[in-house]
Amino acid sequence: xxxxxxxxxxxxxxxxxxxxxxxxxxxxxxxxxxxxxxxxxxxxxxxxxxxxxxxxxxxxxxxxxxxxxxxxxxxxxxxxxxxxxxxxxxxxxxxxxxxxxxxxxxxxxxxxxxx
Amino acid sequence: xxxxxxxxxxxxxxxxxxxxxxxxxxxxxxxxxxxxxxxxxxxxxxxxxxxxxxxxxxxxxxxxxxxxxxxxxxxxxxxxxxxxxxxxxxxxxxxxxxxxxxxxxxxxxxx
Numbered sequence: 001x002x003x004x005x006x007x008x009x010x011x012x013x014x015x016x017x018x019x020x021x022x023x024x025x026x027x028x029x030x031x032x033x034x035x036x037x038x039x040x041x042x043x044x045x046x047x048x049x050x051x052x053x054x055x056x057x058x059x060x061x062x063x064x065x066x067x068x069x070x071x072x073x074x075x076x077x078x079x080x081x082x083x084x085x086x087x088x089x090x091x092x093x094x095x096x097x098x099x100x101x102x103x104x105x106x107x108x109x110x111x112x113x114x115x
Numbered sequence: 116x117x118x119x120x121x122x123x124x125x126x127x128x129x130x131x132x133x134x135x136x137x138x139x140x141x142x143x144x145x146x147x148x149x150x151x152x153x154x155x156x157x158x159x160x161x162x163x164x165x166x167x168x169x170x171x172x173x174x175x176x177x178x179x180x181x182x183x184x185x186x187x188x189x190x191x192x193x194x195x196x197x198x199x200x201x202x203x204x205x206x207x208x209x210x211x212x213x214x215x216x217x218x219x220x221x222x223x224x225x226x
Contacts, residue, residue, distance in 0.1 A: 042218040
C-alpha cells in the first residue's frame with residue numbers, strides 16, 4: 001500500500017518560471033493538505049483540499065500560488081513566476097476523513113530551488 | 116496568535132540517559148496535541164497523540180494545562196531515537212488537518 005507520493009522530489013527553477021508540484025494521496029484518502037518548510041523553520045500550513053474543492057487556503061500566499069485536487073489525478077500545487085524566497089520544501093499530506101485524531105500521512109516532500 | 120513553541124533546536128544526550136523534548140502552546144481552549152517524528156531519510160509520521168494517553172517506543176507526553184506544555188519524555192534514550200521531533204496541534208474548530216507545528220527539535224543520542 002503506497003503512501004503519499006510526491007513528485008518531483010527535487011525541482012530547480014529560474015526566477016520567473018513556473019513550478020508544479022504533484023501529490024498523489026494514500027489510496028482511499030480524499031483529503032489533501034500542503035505544507036511549506038522554509039530553511040530553518042517549521043512546517044507551515046498552506047491549503048486543505050478535498051476532491052474538486054478548496055476547503056481552507058488561509059495559509060496560501062495571495063499571489064502566484066494556487067492549488068487544486070481534481071476529480072481524477074493528483075493534487076497540484078502551482079507556483080507562478082517563482083522568486084528566490086519560494087525556495088523551500090513542500091510537503092503534501094493526506095487523510096481518509098477529516099480526522100478527529102489528527103493523523104496525517106505525509107509524503108517525502110518536494111524541494112524547490114529557485115536560482 | 117495560536118503558537119507552538121519548541122525552545123530547543125538541538126538536544127544531545129548519551130544512550131541510556133533520560134530525554135525530555137519541550138513543547139509549549141498558546142491556546143485558549145482544550146487542545147488536542149500531537150508529536151510527529153522524522154527519522155533520517157524517512158517521512159514525517161505521527162508518534163503519539165495526547166488523547167490516547169499511549170506510550171509509543173517508550174515515549175510518553177503529558178498535557179499540563181497549567182503550564183500549557185506537552186513535553187515528550189523517555190526515561191532511557193536509545194540511539195535509534197535520533198530524529199527530528201515536532202510538536203503540533205490543530206488550528207480551527209472541526210478541522211484537525213490544519214496542524215500548527217513547532218520549529219522542531221533534533222534529538223541526537225550518542226553511543
